[in-house]
Amino acid sequence: MASVLSVDIQDSKIHTPKIIHVVISMVVGGAERLVYDMVRYPVFAANPPVVCCMDSLGELGEKLIREGYRVYCKGRRPGLDLEMVTWLRDIIRREKADVVHAHQYSPLFYAVPAALLAGRVKLVYTEHGRFYPERKSWKRTLFNPLLALGVDHLVSISRATAQAMASYDNFPLRRIRVIHNGIDTTRLNPPVDKAAKRRELGLCPTCRIIGTAARLNSIKNIDMMLRVLKLVVEKVPDTCLVIAGQGEEEQRLKALAVELGIADSVKFIGLRFDLPEVYQLYDVFLLTSFSEGISVTLLEAMASGVPAVVTDVGGNREVVVEGETGFMVAVDDDGAMGARVVRMLADTSSSPAVGDRARERVAAAFSVAGMMNNYTELYGCSNFR
DSSP states (O other): OGGGSOOOTTOTTOOOOOEEEEEEEOOSSHHHHHHHHHHTOGGGTTSOOEEEEEEEOHHHHHHHHHTTOOEEEOOOOSSOOTHHHHHHHHHHHHTTOSEEEEESHHHHHHHHHHHHHHOOOEEEEEEOOOOSSOOOOHHHHHHHHHHHTTOSEEEESSHHHHHHHHHHHOOOGGGEEEOOOOBOGGGSSOOOOHHHHHHHHTOOSSOEEEEEEOOOSGGGOHHHHHHHHHHHHHHSTTEEEEEEOOOTTHHHHHHHHHHHTOGGGEEEEESOSOHHHHHTTOSEEEEOOSOOSSOHHHHHHHHTTOOEEEESOTTHHHHOOBTTTBEEEOTTOHHHHHHHHHHHHHOTTHHHHHHHHHHHHHHHHSBHHHHHHHHHHHHTOGGGO
16 A cells, blocks of 8 residues: 555655544444555554544544554443543643544544634534434524634545435535545455355355445445345346444344345345455445445455446535446336346446446556545645645
């Protein structure tokens, strides 16, 4: 990863600011994986960032600790936890932080007063995703313009999310900067024995594989994916759906697969840290979410050369160029997604070309270097650009 950005350590003018990332937890998810990469980004090797988890460490928090990074965890109490403010304030002072970076709304709510009480530090807020369905809150409508006064930089990961922040949360649209998520493509496409990986995952040697990687919660709408599989296997019987991820919906989804009569064609493979290898088994990547910011797993699959079919929501349309780097369908249009997947499985000449163009698009527009250049500018690391 160090090859992504080169820093001249002989330049005495370079100042590496101390960054504190405030998150709800570091349970594996798109936003959390981005924070993990931001903490480990080589620019900050001389002054490593710190992570403050409000609720729980999660798998990625524990991983950072094993790698030698400082990760604090409080365990938020139900309701308004005013101790969270003093806890954050004390850490900001102890770490001599220059920048506090709040990820999502709850961390922002506590980070603003904590940063003010600690002595003025720069505050960055990134909105990574939205609730579904969207709702207006009179409390946020009244309070958020005031809250925004304590924030130096408002950031959204997509234009769609920025518009929602303004429309539903009453943040000033003119102040919101869009910084698309970026991934480290050097970690993808590693050498892999595909036959051995299939055996490891319990997949047959010759089946066609459609797959996803997602947290198993309601907003990901995995129900649609299972219904689509039922349609696909009617046309391509040797198709298997691989679902990487974990979450509160897992047991219900397994029961739904049984109810739909497709349980033998679905593999729930759980939380994986070898996704770059798993992606290489996929013939088609699926994303059926009700709402998305910029999906990290979509970017990873595309960068792995996997053609994707996704729902036309949120930031997906900012990533996928219809018909060129992937395909989009309406939410819960099972027939359209099923038909598209069947065509892609049958078209062994055009689908790889779609995957190749997808890989090129991610490399050009969604790299971790591009994302971090934007964030280091906000942090005040102009010497790194």
